[in-house]
Amino acid sequence: MHPLHKFLLFHLLASLGRNADGSEIINGELAPETSMLYMASLQDSTGRHLCGGFLIRDDFVLTAAHCEPRITHVVLGTHDLKRVNADNKISIERKYKHESYENEGNGNDIMLLKLSRKARLGKNVKPIQLPNTEIKIKDKSMCNVAGWGFTRTGGEAVEGLQEVDVPIVNLEVCKKEWKIDPFNLPANVLCAGGYGTKKGFCQVCFLSIHKKINEASSSSQGDSGGPLVCSGKAVGVVSFNKGANCDYPDAPNVYTDVSKYLTWIKDTLKREPQEERQVTCRAGIMHPLHKFLLFHLLAYLGRNADGSEIINGELAPETSMLYMASLQDSTGIHVCGGFLIRDDFVLTAAHCEPGITHVVLGTHDLKRVNADNKISIETKHKHKSFRNEGSGNDIMLLKLSKKASLNRRVQTIPLPTSVMNEQGNCQVAGWGATRTRGAVDDLRVVDVSIINLEVCKGKWPFDLPDNVLCAGGYGTNKGFCQGDSGGPLVCRGKAVGVVSFNKAGNCKYPDAPNVYTDVSKYLTWIDNILKHYK
Template identity: 60%
Template sequence: MHSVHKILIFHVLTCFGGNALGSEIIKGTKTTDKSMLYMASIQNHSGHVCGGFLVSEDFVVTAAHCDNLNPTSVVLGTHNLKNVDNKTMRYSVRKCKHPSFVKTSSGNDIMLLKLSRKARPSKKVPLKPIKLPSHKQHLKEKKLCLVAGWGYTRTNGTVVDELQVVDVPIIDLKKCQRMWHNALPANVICAGGYDTNKGFCQGDSGGPLVCNGKTAVGVVSFNSNYNCNYPDVPNVYTDLSKFLPWMKKILKKENSQQRQQVQSAADIMHALHGFLLFHLLTCLGLHALGSEIINGKKVPENLMLYMASVQNNEGQHVCGGFLINEDFVLTAAHCDDGKPTSVVLGIHNLKKVDNDTMRYSVKTCKHPSYESVSKGDDIMLLKLSKKARLNKRVQLIKLPKNEIKIKDKAKCRVAGWGYTKTGGRAVDVLQVADVSIINPEVCKKEWLKVPSKVQVQLPANVICAGGYGTKKGFCRGDSGGPLVCGGEAVGVVSFNMNGNCDYPNVPNVYTNISKYLPWIKKILKQRNC
């Protein structure tokens, strides 16, 4: 029986890389503005996903399992994520994951993020790298250290905007191994979460364990299966001192290589401006990942019952979608970048999800011609693990029966759980906004006016609506959601102008569903892909 128990614990641990992603701070307090100036918010195109910490002008350290949510940038120099200046505080990153990392249960849960430019402090952007251990360490039991993050503050809570910090006691490693039934990976530290109500939970994996007020000794790795009440087992951190040779090698090697690449990139930019413009459009779909609804309103409980929240293995909303038959949800192909594993149906409030009756695991069926948003074909079917039971809370939406041409200025609707303003955050309750169809030729001309030396061409088979000459449309938070006209889903949210929700110049762009009816019908008929 004991052996079986140990195996079960091991397999639970296998899930922890996901369960702890962005582990939060429990029973903590707000961090003062002048302290912990090394803290970093690791973000993807939908917002904060993990914590991290600045260790040099060029590198941030975080957890390797944070790569599961496709981080693309870090924010430095602020403790309040509502006050982010993208020009001075946001840095795009290159990922350097530990080569031996496979999954959290196997250890080596550490990753370096190479910044796109040097992180230098200023009056408006205070920064100060934190020291790493100089050699392998032995931490005394019950020694109080600090852990910080922007994550939840209670079980089943929500992330916070202001950085929280809490003190946690070091727990003897042998005792920790016993508590975890000898299933822990090597090279870890245990602190908090056991015999205390302080520690981390969902919201800030990758954040630092800081001892002596100035040295980062650990990286937040995992806890016990979403449980922030800490009834039985300690929280687990990657021991930084065991990875010093690898980190020093990367910091020295990558820094040298990046300097050469930056110079090379500067030369290429002048010669291949058009090439870079093309890839700018590729990024546009990603900027819209989970594009949000701007100037919308809450959807009544009895309407839009086909709406689906497409989620990753953390149960985090990454995209919108819509139910088109009992077996399939339709969404955008670029939503696959968010690694969707399930959809939630039958609820407009994502705080009230019943996993047993509302969550369906999925198989992705991406359009075979899809390469990037800039090239079009941004459409994907999600095959449900079981038939969706249609009832008063779950209904289908119709698709066009053949290719359509929608009249200019026709009033349609777009819905989602995304941000409600530029620089905002996702919402829990489904929002909807009215948008007007824009003439395709006008749309093409407006996109051609985007300031550049090379004209920007829209992909084929798209519809334009909202975002141009109006304050209504989508932004970050619900790519993959439907454009609904006359009770039919005619489009799939694809991209907008580089994450800009103020809509100064160009229309929002949707994939035209009617152009893909043969492919959709084929997949639905064979019930597989």
């Protein structure tokens, strides 16, 4: 069968009754608050529930690939979506959709979400185990599926987590019931519920996949992406079903078989996806793959990026550093730092891009944020050659949706006018920890010394990217750690660097300097973007 024919037939079935992107639990019951502590609600920037998912590690959620469009954060630690707050929301840093996924009908409907911070495991949040090896579950074994959504056809959506027991359906029987020539079930799936029973999952959104992706107004409210749990392990991911009225006695519900993707999951947990592993470096010095592996091994062992905090600094005076910007996600969580270089542009690091929706200007105290000092981000201009911090070009311009009002609380900072060779003491500032694991809401500043670039290169065990500066974090306990990547390195009143990465497990890091993007090497790139918005 031609792939296009299969695709068209699959989505014809969708319009006739096969549903995805939000399946609801039918004829279930409220899940006890002390159960299913791995459940995650995947939401968009407005706080609207789109899909389910489940925590498999303190920083990773597993879900369905077709849930990818529009989700910005996850909610953990509550069964009641009316009880959502900043404490139980975590923004999504990266989405790892299976590389072979095209649509649910072709299979590989699985995705990993890297969270922007680790979930706090406790009495309300715990990960769920996956199978250790490929498994075959006995027919008619009773398993469990859960989600937020409708409890019956034509009913009203509920915000309390619902669960239901469903029997495993023999795969050959399932294929037979789904075989509508020339459509066949994809490989690597499980079937359970929705066949000769009124229990399973359903859905309220009957738009085709194309329309759902292109129209953010589609009305999905449900739980594709949630787990099928058998004997305490997540063996399946809710993918699709057939049924507009949720009675669907003629075709079983279909789940992605997690056990068939264990290698993919383990590989993803260990490293970045393929497109971020193609690191360029000077020929004859280090193989790109070796550089990639070493860089991320250091990250695992203690090199931190995506937000560095100021270590052993002091509170910045309210009348200083009026160019500082806090880059935040839709929940108001501080993700990165940045700095105002024109009344409508903020400069920051490219690796800060995922999840940020607005900037806060005009305050050093993030407890004093209000509508007057928040400005949404209109466009993100990430350097086109950026792949990851270790490859360099870690720089990004943010076009604001309106001009900032320049006044006694908000000012811009000048950039260098030409390539500079800085020496001596400079400053770096940011919001975050003042010591390992000690977070604060007030802007802090610290003096750091510029480190000779050749000395810096000699202290790092891989080739540093081009166009960087080094300062602090070497033979000193002052510098940055975790919380404010994207902030400026300021020398003689000019922003000469952008916080990029460091090597730091405990924020004492005496063995390798902190690394900044050298702003002076990107002046032409910056000017060209600013000219488009004159």
